[in-house]
């Protein structure tokens with residue numbers, strides 16, 4: 803069971819290491835290399851346990867269903883930290899903005915005024 807995408811309907815066979823993963827993050831967790839992108843992906847339906855291939859260069863709406871059992875496997879990913887992640891990100895962004903403003907107002911204008919002032923006055 804994949805801990806990244808809670809509603810995963812298929813497993814994906816990594817074309818690089820020929821192993822089955824629920825998502826790209828599962829692959830990254832146990833691999834020392836990037837997941838290789840391929841035009842022909844191999845999936846295994848979790849509902850009927852059958853494998854099938856899809857040409858990703860010619861991927862249409864009907865390809866979002868398992869050809870064996872019509873299981874709709876292309877779903878919006880449900881991730882365990884979806885809501886928490888957004889909240890903490892917002893706080894971090896706010897902190898960064900406040901810090902950046904302070905640095906800019908303290909250092910930026912001072913140095914500019916120092917240079918301009920001495921040039922103008924001198």
Ligand SMILES: [Zn+2]
Pocket residue numbers: 816817818819820829833835836837838
């Ligand atoms: Zn791999």
Ligand SMILES: [Zn+2]
Pocket residue numbers: 804805806807824825826827828829
């Ligand atoms: Zn995963």
Ligand SMILES: [Zn+2]
Pocket residue numbers: 847848849850851852868869870871872873
């Ligand atoms: Zn199926």
